[in-house]
Amino acid sequence: MDFLIFQVPMLMVQASLDGILLGILFALIAYGMALQWGVMNIINIAQGDLVILGGYIAYTMYLAGIHPAWGVIVSPIIMYFVGWALYKLVINKVVDRDLFISILATFGIAIVFQQLMNFIFGADVVVAQSEYGTTMLFDNSVTLPNSKIFSAFVSLAYAVALVIYMKKSKLGRAIRATAQNARAAKILGVDTEKVYAATFGINAALCGIAGALISITLTLHPYVGLPYTVRSFMIVIVAGLGNLPAVAVSGMGLGLFEEFADYILGTEFRIGAVFMLLVFILVYRRFKLSKKREYLK
Amino acid sequence: MNKIAKLFITFISALTLTLTSITSSFAKVEGDMIVLGSAISLTGKYSSNGVHTQNGYNMAVDRINSMGGVKVGGKSYKFEIIYYDDESNPKRAAQLAERLIKQDGVHYMLGPYSSGLTKAIAPVTEKYKIPMVEANGASRSLFTKGYKYLFAVLSPANQYLEVAIDLAVEKNGGKGVKIAQAFEQDAFSQDVRLGILDAAKRTGSKIIIDDKLPKELNDMAATLAKVKATKPDVLVVSGHTKGALTAIRQISEMKVDVPMLAMTHCDAAKLSKQHGKKSEYALCASQWHKNLSYKDKFFGGGKKYDKDFKKEFGYAPPYQSAESSAALLVFKDAFERANSFDRDKVRDALKATDMQTFYGNIKFGPGGQNVAKPMILFQVRCKGDTCENKVVAPTKWASDKFFHPIPKWSERG
Numbered sequence: 001m002d003f004l005i006f007q008v009p010m011l012m013v014q015a016s017l018d019g020i021l022l023g024i025l026f027a028l029i030a031y032g033m034a035l036q037w038g039v040m041n042i043i044n045i046a047q048g049d050l051v052i053l054g055g056y057i058a059y060t061m062y063l064a065g066i067h068p069a070w071g072v073i074v075s076p077i078i079m080y081f082v083g084w085a086l087y088k089l090v091i092n093k094v095v096d097r098d099l100f101i102s103i104l105a106t107f108g109i110a111i112v113f114q115q116l117m118n119f120i121f122g123a124d125v126v127v128a129q130s131e132y133g134t135t136m137l138f139d140n141s142v143t144l145p146n147s148k149i150f151s152a153f154v155s156l157a158y159a160v161a162l163v164i165y166m167k168k169s170k171l172g173r174a175i176r177a178t179a180q181n182a183r184a185a186k187i188l189g190v191d192t193e194k195v196y197a198a199t200f201g202i203n204a205a206l207c208g209i210a211g212a213l214i215s216i217t218l219t220l221h222p223y224v225g226l227p228y229t230v231r232s233f234m235i236v237i238v239a240g241l242g243n244l245p246a247v248a249v250s251g252m253g254l255g256l257f258e259e260f261a262d263y264i265l266g267t268e269f270r271i272g273a274v275f276m277l278l279v280f281i282l283v284y285r286r287f288k289l290s291k292k293r294e295y296l297k
Numbered sequence: 298m299n300k301i302a303k304l305f306i307t308f309i310s311a312l313t314l315t316l317t318s319i320t321s322s323f324a325k326v327e328g329d330m331i332v333l334g335s336a337i338s339l340t341g342k343y344s345s346n347g348v349h350t351q352n353g354y355n356m357a358v359d360r361i362n363s364m365g366g367v368k369v370g371g372k373s374y375k376f377e378i379i380y381y382d383d384e385s386n387p388k389r390a391a392q393l394a395e396r397l398i399k400q401d402g403v404h405y406m407l408g409p410y411s412s413g414l415t416k417a418i419a420p421v422t423e424k425y426k427i428p429m430v431e432a433n434g435a436s437r438s439l440f441t442k443g444y445k446y447l448f449a450v451l452s453p454a455n456q457y458l459e460v461a462i463d464l465a466v467e468k469n470g471g472k473g474v475k476i477a478q479a480f481e482q483d484a485f486s487q488d489v490r491l492g493i494l495d496a497a498k499r500t501g502s503k504i505i506i507d508d509k510l511p512k513e514l515n516d517m518a519a520t521l522a523k524v525k526a527t528k529p530d531v532l533v534v535s536g537h538t539k540g541a542l543t544a545i546r547q548i549s550e551m552k553v554d555v556p557m558l559a560m561t562h563c564d565a566a567k568l569s570k571q572h573g574k575k576s577e578y579a580l581c582a583s584q585w586h587k588n589l590s591y592k593d594k595f596f597g598g599g600k601k602y603d604k605d606f607k608k609e610f611g612y613a614p615p616y617q618s619a620e621s622s623a624a625l626l627v628f629k630d631a632f633e634r635a636n637s638f639d640r641d642k643v644r645d646a647l648k649a650t651d652m653q654t655f656y657g658n659i660k661f662g663p664g665g666q667n668v669a670k671p672m673i674l675f676q677v678r679c680k681g682d683t684c685e686n687k688v689v690a691p692t693k694w695a696s697d698k699f700f701h702p703i704p705k706w707s708e709r710g
Contacts, residue, residue, distance in 0.1 A: 008526045018518045115340065123344040125538040127546055127571055134550055141525075145550035218515045219542050223342045227513035262519040268482060268509035270519075 005263040010141040015259040021148045023255025025213055027248045028155040029228055030235035031162070032206035038241035039179040039199045040095050042102040046110040047232055048225030050204050053113060054079050054211025055220045056121050059128045062215070068128035071212030072154050076205035083204025087197045095196055110225065117222035130216040151213035158209055162202075163244055175199055234278055326638050330377045331367060333628070334403030336393035336418065338410050341385025346565065346617050347410045350433055352610050353621025354378055354407060360595050361625060367632045374632075376625065383409055387417035394421040403427070404640055407624055410617070412436035412454070412485045419447050428644045430627050432620040435584075437488040440664030447665040448647050450623045450656065454485050455492030456672050457582040458533055460690055461559035462496035464580075464674070465531040468557075468701050473501035477529035477555075479508040479520045479544075481536035489535045489561060489582075505529055510536050515543050521553050531557040538566035549575035549706070556702030559674075564615050569677050569684035577679045578703040581686065582672050585616040585656050589673065589694050595626060596655040623656035676700060 005011045033047050044050075057078055058071025090109060094102045132146035166172035177185040178195045186192050210228075214220065231254075239250035254274060261273035326332065335354065338347030358376045366373040379401055383390035390409055397403040398421070406422050408415050408431020415434025419442070422429040428446045435454040439447065465474045478493055480486040487509075497504055505527050508520045517534075524532055532555040534544040541562045548558070549572070563569075563581030587599040596602040602622070606614040627650055632638075635646035651660045657670035675686040676699060687697035 004523060004526065011522055011526055014522045015519065018522070022516065118340065118342070118344060123342050123346075125542050125566060127542050129572075134552055136552065140552065143525075143551040143553075145547070147550065219539055219546070221342070221539060224513070224515065224539075230513075259519055263523070266508065267479070267517075267520060268511065271511050271513065 002264060002266060005260070010138060011263065013138070014142045015263055016256060017142065017144055018148075019256035019259035020252050021144070021152045021255075022259075023252035024152040024155045024248070025210060025217070025251075026228075026231050026235060026255060027251025028159060028206055029210045030232035030239070030251055031159060031244055031247045032203035033232045034236045034239065034241050034243075034247055035175075035206075036199050036203040037236060039175055040091070040196055041099065042091065042095060042106065043099065043233070044203070045103060045106040045229055046113055046225070047203075047207060048228030048230075049110045049113040049117075050079065050083070050207035050225075051211040051214065051228045052220060052222065052225045053082070053117060054208030055215040056117060056211070057208065058212035058215040059121070059126055059220055062128035067130070068212065068216050069130060069150070071128075071215065072158075072209050075208035075212040077208075079208030079211075080201040080205040083207075084197050084201040086204070087200040091200055092193070092196065110229075114222050114225065121222065123222060125219050125221045127219050128215040132216075145217065147216045151217050154209065154213060158206070159244065159248065162206075171195070171198055234274065237278060238281055326374065329366075329372070329374050331374045331405070331632065331638075332377050332379060332401075332403055333405050333407050334379045334381075334394075334397035334401060335407040336381045336383040336390045336397065336409050336414070338385040338414065339380075339382040341383075343385040343410050343414070346433070346615075347385070349615050349617040350410045350621045351380065352606075353432070353614070353618035354625060356606060356609060356618070357595070357622035357625035360622075361629055364595060367629050369632055369636055369638065376629075378407065379403060383414060385411075385414070387414055390414045391417045391421055394418045398422070398425045398427055404638070405429075405628065405643065407621075407628075408432055408434055408449075412439065413483075415439060416484070419444055422446055426640060426644075428631075428640060428647055430624045430647065432624040433617060435488070436484045437491065438484060440662070440666040442664075444665055446644055448627070448650070448661050449666050450627055450654075450659050451584050451620050451667055452670055452672050453666045454488035455495065457489045457492060457561055458535070458559050458672075459492045459496040460672055460674055461531070461533065461557070461580055461582070462493060462500060462502060464690055464699060464701075465557050466500045466502065468699075469530060473497075473503060474530035475527075476502055476504045476531050476533060477506035477520075477524045477527065478504060478533040479506070479510055479517060479536070479540075480534075481510045481540055482512055483537075486535040486537070486540070486561075493533055510540065515539055517543055517547055518551065521547050521551050524555060525551070525553050529555060531555065531559060533559045535561040538562050541566040541568055542571060545572045545576045545579065552706040554703070554705045558703065563675075563677065564686060565617070569679075569686060573682060573684055574679050574709075576677045577684060577709075578700055579677045580674050580689070580699075581677070583616055583675055583686075584670075584672065585619045586673055586675060586686070586688050586694070587614075588688050588696050589657065591653055591655050591657050593626060593652075593654045596622065598655055602655050619656045623654045623659065626654045626656075627652070627659055 054075045057075040058068045062068040094105045130147045135144045174190045174195050178192050182192055235251045239246035258274055262270040337351050338344050362375045366375045381393040383393055406427050406429035410433045412434045415431050423444050430448045432450050435451050437453050437455050480490040506523050541560050559580040561582050568576045587603040589599050592598045630652050631646040635642040660669035662668040674690040676689045677684050678687045689695050689699040
């Protein structure tokens with residue numbers, strides 16, 4: 001236990017801002033996961049690897065002399081088609097099947113992606129430089145990298161755009177209809193096959209944006225995808241499916257909780273603390289549900 | 298029919314197995330070839346360093362073979378290495394070590410890349426009493442298990458950054474310093490940490506932050522915020538290439554001012570290239586540097602090795618390649634002194650090794666670690682936009698003066 005954070009109040013501000021900024025970025029990845037989980041009932045283990053691939057797209061641009069921030073536009077476009085192709089090649093064969101099969105399939109995709117990225121981009125850890133500088137608050141005692149602020153804003157902007165798109169556009173309505181009841185949607189003339197492909201593509205595009213942001217805020221490596229999958233999985237579990245505001249709040253909440261756990265319990269318990277919280281939330285939910293009469297097992 | 302087919306297949310496979318085992322029992326030395334085996338990471342997450350290791354081995358094999366080979370019993374032999382790709386996977390590495398020994402009949406092994414994989418292979422070589430000279434497993438735990446057939450040409454992990462603490466104390470007028478440290482939770486980094494703990498005790502220094510970074514983490518903002526608040530004299534970070542890159546990125550972005558920053562894996566992370574001026578003044582532990590004045594008759598000195606390696610492979614040799622080349626020199630020396638291919642005689646000869654190579658002096662301690670070679674520290678220094686690693690300690694090889702303290706971010710351009 002360490003109470004440094006209570007002795008130095010500025011650390012509290014720093015921790016909160018760090019947690020929230022990182023949380024928003026994770027929420028974006030989690031939203032993609034929640035979307036396709038809700039629509040297709042597929043838990044995508046390759047989520048983190050799609051993120052990393054998106055990051056490598058931005059990194060490649062950086063190597064070619066283009067500012068990596070443009071990755072937040074280029075990467076989702078490329079990733080949409082990657083996601084779409086993945087759906088046509090693999091996912092359409094496991095959609096509507098047992099959840100276990102889709103987990104296995106996406107796990108396989110994750111391995112293939114890791115090896116491919118390793119083959120193409122090499123096994124070195126890489127970073128792209130945004131040269132965005134730093135925002136200093138409170139007489140330099142709180143410092144925020146502008147790249148993190150930038151990524152939080154981009155994530156928010158895309159999230160808002162997506163919410164509007166889902167509400168207003170034809171495809172968005174079709175996606176929501178399919179999520180509610182695929183069979184009924186089909187009867188009413190929705191081409192669910194197309195909806196599925198588009199959903200998977202949108203998810204991959206969201207991963208692409210997050211990846212491009214990660215290339216300028218954190219580090220890239222072909223094998224660091226899994227932590228992102230696990231993190232977004234957790235956010236979705238806490239928030240529930242198909243509820244974007246909840247995903248955003250849960251992303252930020254987990255980010256905050258993690259930062260504070262780091263300061264108080266120690267860095268080594270940071271991830272452990274988040275998992276403890278997850279167990280607690282799941283048990284609590286079950287307890288609450290069991291009190292409701294209408295709940296059927 | 299099915300039964301007969303099965304029987305037939307069993308028979309055939311049994312036959313091939315017997316045949317391979319017969320031929321393989323002669324495989325250790327075939328004609329004028331001494332066959333060495335190595336499982337190495339050619340794919341997977343260690344593949345770049347795996348390739349550096351392999352290039353180091355190959356370079357030494359070519360050099361030794363072209364300069365007369367290994368003389369045993371008045372006859373000249375040549376080295377040959379059988380490689381398998383362990384996919385950066387410890388389980389696979391252990392399987393491949395078994396395969397090299399049992400199927401290919403290899404009697405002498407070269408190590409894989411990384412402490413983790415060496416740890417996976419060492420029990421196998423020990424079981425079959427196969428001498429293994431390894432060049433890329435520095436974890437202290439490799440040398441405390443009482444292995445008799447394991448020899449490492451590199452300095453153990455706990456020595457990596459001890460020198461840095463001594464240096465900080467020296468700059469502080471001999472008084473103890475305040476240390477902040479962050480280490481990844483893996484065998485190697487934790488061994489580096491143990492070294493710092495020893496050094497802190499020895500010098501009367503105080504450790505004020507002692508963070509253990511989870512492996513999957515690539516954000517250390519919390520640790521750095523603590524560093525900002527507590528103002529230590531030295532910050533020590535070790536978390537492989539990811540740790541080094543993350544640390545420099547966030548230290549520069551969060552404008553963390555520390556008088557001294559010591560790290561590992563700077564050259565593997567290509568720190569000075571990827572982060573440029575942001576990485577300036579970082580102190581890095583290294584097993585080897587081309588400017589050291591060690592010499593041997595095969596590679597000449599470090600600078601010549603650097604030049605020859607560049608010519609052959611097209612890039613400057615990282616220390617992983619240099620130490621791997623040194624492993625072959627050790628084997629050659631041991632074979633010649635043993636004057637035999639008897640495994641136990643070769644092992645005893647390895648045990649008695651006391652030699653100088655271009656990579657450094659090599660003499661094995663009781664656990665098999667190299668006790669004759671100190672670690673070196675270099676500091677990243679920039680001229681304009683090009684940054685270079687300059688050796689600053691130990692003083693014997695220092696090409697530049699150690700720059701201390703690191704200027705504040707507000708004063709850096």
